[in-house]
Amino acid sequence: MELKALLSNLLNYTLNKDENPNIETIEMDSRKPQKNSLFVCIEGFTMDGHDFARQAAENGAAAILAEKEVDSAGLPVIMVNDTRRALAILSDVFYEHPTQSMHLIGITGTNGKTTTSHLIEKILSDASIPAGLIGTIDMKIKGKSYKVANTTPESLFLQKAFHQMKEEGVKTAVMEVSSHALDQGRVRGCDFNIAVFTNLTQDHLDYHRNMEEYLYAKSLLFSQMGNVYKNDEVKAAVLNNDDPASSAFKRVTSSQVLTYGIDTASDMMAKDIEITSRGTVFTLIAPNHENVKVTLNLIGKFSVYNALAAASACFLSGVPLKQIVKSLEAVTGVPGRFETVDAGQDFTVIVDYSHTPDSLENVLRTIKEFAKGKVTAIVGCGGDRDKTKRPIMAGIAVQLADEAVFTSDNPRSEDPMSILKDMEEGVDADARYVTIPDRKEAIEYAVSKASKDDILLIAGKGHETYQIIGSDVLTFDDREVAKEAIGGIKK
Ligand SMILES: CC(=O)N[C@H]1[C@@H](OP(=O)(O)OP(=O)(O)OC[C@H]2O[C@@H](n3ccc(=O)[nH]c3=O)[C@H](O)[C@@H]2O)O[C@H](CO)[C@@H](O)[C@@H]1O[C@H](C)C(=O)N[C@@H](C)C(=O)N[C@H](CCC(=O)O)C(=O)O
Numbered sequence: 001m002e003l004k005a006l007l008s009n010l011l012n013y014t015l016n017k018d019e020n021p022n023i024e025t026i027e028m029d030s031r032k033p034q035k036n037s038l039f040v041c042i043e044g045f046t047m048d049g050h051d052f053a054r055q056a057a058e059n060g061a062a063a064i065l066a067e068k069e070v071d072s073a074g075l076p077v078i079m080v081n082d083t084r085r086a087l088a089i090l091s092d093v094f095y096e097h098p099t100q101s102m103h104l105i106g107i108t109g110t111n112g113k114t115t116t117s118h119l120i121e122k123i124l125s126d127a128s129i130p131a132g133l134i135g136t137i138d139m140k141i142k143g144k145s146y147k148v149a150n151t152t153p154e155s156l157f158l159q160k161a162f163h164q165m166k167e168e169g170v171k172t173a174v175m176e177v178s179s180h181a182l183d184q185g186r187v188r189g190c191d192f193n194i195a196v197f198t199n200l201t202q203d204h205l206d207y208h209r210n211m212e213e214y215l216y217a218k219s220l221l222f223s224q225m226g227n228v229y230k231n232d233e234v235k236a237a238v239l240n241n242d243d244p245a246s247s248a249f250k251r252v253t254s255s256q257v258l259t260y261g262i263d264t265a266s267d268m269m270a271k272d273i274e275i276t277s278r279g280t281v282f283t284l285i286a287p288n289h290e291n292v293k294v295t296l297n298l299i300g301k302f303s304v305y306n307a308l309a310a311a312s313a314c315f316l317s318g319v320p321l322k323q324i325v326k327s328l329e330a331v332t333g334v335p336g337r338f339e340t341v342d343a344g345q346d347f348t349v350i351v352d353y354s355h356t357p358d359s360l361e362n363v364l365r366t367i368k369e370f371a372k373g374k375v376t377a378i379v380g381c382g383g384d385r386d387k388t389k390r391p392i393m394a395g396i397a398v399q400l401a402d403e404a405v406f407t408s409d410n411p412r413s414e415d416p417m418s419i420l421k422d423m424e425e426g427v428d429a430d431a432r433y434v435t436i437p438d439r440k441e442a443i444e445y446a447v448s449k450a451s452k453d454d455i456l457l458i459a460g461k462g463h464e465t466y467q468i469i470g471s472d473v474l475t476f477d478d479r480e481v482a483k484e485a486i487g488g489i490k491k
């Protein structure tokens with residue numbers, strides 16, 4: 001594509017020379033081969049892409065997009081105000097606006113994005129609507145899994161992925177939309193049909209300075225949805241009516257709103273909820289007033305919310321209610337979300353991705369509802385991330401579990417002991433907890449102490465198969481470590 005055609009949707013830019021090279025790829029990493037690329041310089045959080053413009057030129061770039069002066073080795077330079085935001089527009093143009101002719105569902109919220117997106121994908125594919133999926137665990141196209149670096153990848157990766165989905169005949173996609181992505185404009189080129197909100201509680205205050213800014217970032221999904229219609233379909237915001245943040249989103253969206261809830265009157269509701277150790281039973285009341293009994297294999301009130309969010313999005317996507325319920329009932333779990341580890345032991349081990357105060361509290365409260373024996377929570381907090389949640393999470397663990405084991409969870413560049421010290425600020429000295437910095441030892445300790453009918457919650461890492469210590473990414477899987485530890489005590 002000619003450079004000037006590629007720039008056609010940018011409102012504000014200057015080009016330093018009247019040249020119009022053919023652009024074969026767009027790249028944002030100078031270390032990759034550039035094949036006549038437009039190299040987009042991004043000022044990141046650790047590096048500044050502007051410092052690598054010359055390297056990109058030497059690797060074959062044909063033009064440079066920048067927001068400040070660069071050494072371009074004589075290549076044409078396009079200057080814009082914000083390269084990250086410009087990249088979203090250019091990627092959409094380069095990949096021929098893939099989402100304009102797709103049915104795109106975006107999910108935002110602090111907790112439940114991954115679970116809800118998996119439920120939606122399952123319901124749609126059971127209804128013979130193959131859906132691409134982009135989220136924390138992976139990207140999936142026609143059942144094939146691809147690695148992703150971020151919950152919501154950079155716009156360049158996203159638009160390329162949507163293009164690939166279309167090439168492979170997949171015209172429906174469901175994706176998680178993180179607050180970082182919204183703040184950085186990664187989804188600006190995405191034309192959403194449906195935007196879903198799960199809930200808003202404390203997280204990511206290392207990035208967003210306070211809850212107001214976090215809420216504002218989330219609201220961008222709804223304010224940026226744009227027109228009321230897309231290809232004759234009404235656009236819709238699917239909002240959790242029980243969460244106070246929804247009122248802010250109602251104010252900023254110009255789309256139709258469909259609400260769901262348990263405690264507040266809503267378009268899609270769950271009533272008569274029963275929570276058991278194996279799942280959840282409730283009556284689903286749809287916007288057309290149809291009532292259906294649902295037996296979910298997913299545990300806890302929070303799972304009912306995820307089911308309601310998924311049911312609402314799929315109802316709006318034209319899937320009949322009975323089909324939605326059938327698919328929801330067939331879901332046995334999502335990797336790393338309330339996943340039980342069974343190695344023949346007489347106690348229960350649950351691995352769960354709860355790494356926010358709210359999710360930890362929900363999971364522990366749910367466990368307590370059916371626990372017959374002692375509940376032990378193994379909990380850590382990430383390094384280089386929101387420090388304010390450390391004492392809060394530790395406090396929740398000691399308050400709700402019979403015993404807490406504080407340990408490491410991706411300490412990154414921080415000293416694990418100083419993270420544990422921050423956690424200890426949230427608990428009284430006489431609280432029942434132990435501190436074991438090595439995560440493997442912490443799991444082994446809890447397993448060795450477990451008796452019949454006890455429950456061990458290994459919180460925080462869920463599906464992750466690594467532990468980041470310093471700059472090393474070490475192989476670590478809570479599920480495997482727990483199995484080995486159980487094997488060890490059986491010998
Ligand atoms: C804080 C944040 O958003 N970081 C993201 C950001 O990294 P960065 O700004 O630090 O990038 P950088 O390393 O400084 O590099 C800047 C630029 O220089 C370029 N570069 C760098 C070196 C070089 O030799 N040549 C070169 O061209 C890089 O390719 C890049 O374009 O841009 C990268 C590329 O898109 C992201 O992968 C990275 O996400 C990191 C992995 C991350 O942890 N992000 C978290 C905070 C995040 O975004 N999380 C949310 C979900 C959170 C949740 O809900 O739990 C997400 O959506 O993933």
Ligand SMILES: Nc1ncnc2c1ncn2[C@@H]1O[C@H](COP(=O)(O)OP(=O)(O)OP(=O)(O)O)[C@@H](O)[C@H]1O
Nearest residue numbers: 110111112113114115136302305337352353354359
């Ligand atoms: N609707 C919900 N409300 C509160 N907690 C939830 C909800 N759904 C799931 N959880 C809890 O949060 C954890 C993470 O769930 P999930 O991965 O679905 O959320 P997420 O929004 O994708 O998280 P992340 O953004 O960190 O990837 C689960 O393991 C569970 O403990």
